[in-house]
Amino acid sequence: MPLSRRPLRSWVAPRGFGRGSLSLRERGTRPSCALPKVGLALVMSVLLVGGVGCGESAGVAAGATVTAYVEAPLCAGAKRELAREGGRAGEVRIRAVCLPVVDKGERVDLAQVGANARRATEDSATVAYLELPVTPSFSRPIVEAANIAVIRSNSGKAAMERLLSATAEANSGSLRDQVRQNLN
Numbered sequence: 001m002p003l004s005r006r007p008l009r010s011w012v013a014p015r016g017f018g019r020g021s022l023s024l025r026e027r028g029t030r031p032s033c034a035l036p037k038v039g040l041a042l043v044m045s046v047l048l049v050g051g052v053g054c055g056e057s058a059g060v061a062a063g064a065t066v067t068a069y070v071e072a073p074l075c076a077g078a079k080r081e082l083a084r085e086g087g088r089a090g091e092v093r094i095r096a097v098c099l100p101v102v103d104k105g106e107r108v109d110l111a112q113v114g115a116n117a118r119r120a121t122e123d124s125a126t127v128a129y130l131e132l133p134v135t136p137s138f139s140r141p142i143v144e145a146a147n148i149a150v151i152r153s154n155s156g157k158a159a160m161e162r163l164l165s166a167t168a169e170a171n172s173g174s175l176r177d178q179v180r181q182n183l184n
Contacts (some may be wrong), residue, residue, distance in 0.1 A: 010099075012137060016107070024034070029177065031042070033055060041043070058119075063091060063092075063093065064092055064093065064128070065092075065093040065094070065095055065125065065174060066092055066093070066094055066095070066125050066127045066167070067095050067096075067097055067120075067125045067126045067127065068094055068095070068097070068122070068126070068127060068128045068129070068130060068160070068163055069097050069099055069116070069119065069122055069123075069126060069128070069129050069130070070097065070098055070099060070118035070130040070156065070160075071097050071099050071102070071116070071130060071131045071155050072098060072099060072100065072101040072102070072161075073132055073156075074130050074131070074153065074155070074156030074159055075096070075098035075099075075156060076156060077155055077156025077157040077158075077159075077160070078079070078096050078130055078156035078157065078159060078160040079096050079098070079154070079156070079160075079166070080156075080157065081157040081161055082094060082096050082164075084158055085164055088168075089163070089164040089165075089167035089168040090167065091176065092166040092167055092170075094127075094163070094164070094167065095125075096160070099116040099119070100112055100115075100116065102116065108138075111136060111179065112148035113138045113139050114138070114139070114142065116139060117129070117138075117139035117142035117143050118142060120143055120146075120148060121142060121146040121148065126146075126148050126176070127148065127149065127163070127167065127175055127176050127179045128149045128150070128151055128166075128179060128183075129143045129148055129150050129165045130151045130153070130156065130159040130160070131150060131152055132152070132153075132154065133152040133153065133154065137150075137152070139179070147174075147176055147177060147180060148176060148180070149163075149179050149180040149183045151163055151183065162180070162183065165182075166178075166179045166182035166183045167179055169182050170182060
């Protein structure tokens with residue numbers, strides 16, 4: 001006797017779900033509100049993207065605070081220089097954020113290097129990233145992709161002096177862009 005090829009299970013439509021109309025209203029189901037929700041989501045996305053400028057707005061208000069991310073070996077000297085200058089460059093306050101150490105013995109922790117660079121790029125108030133002049137610089141491409149100035153120096157004091165000078169010389173417009181231009 002030949003075996004028939006039948007599926008083990010087959011789906012059977014419940015009673016009342018024939019091949020008739022595909023209208024949801026006829027079956028008593030409330031129409032979907034998907035279109036208004038999609039429209040609202042689109043409007044909110046546009047507003048969010050327009051409101052968050054990633055540091056590239058029309059300028060910085062007097063008394064505003066911007067951030068410089070500093071690699072661990074440069075941090076003490078950079079903070080001392082910043083304190084000596086009163087934490088300001090012209091009308092703008094500068095905050096130095098010390099980053100975690102990336103050297104693990106004789107090796108460099110590349111995951112930490114990337115995390116440090118990403119942390120700086122995610123902060124819309126970042127104007128500079130101070131790092132040691134090592135070759136190759138694994139953080140530099142990440143930071144420069146966000147139009148953030150990279151200051152390479154063996155001295156935290158010297159790097160902070162350069163940043164303070166570039167910030168004080170900035171004109172109107174995006175402070176991040178102005179600092180980067182002044183340093184190049």
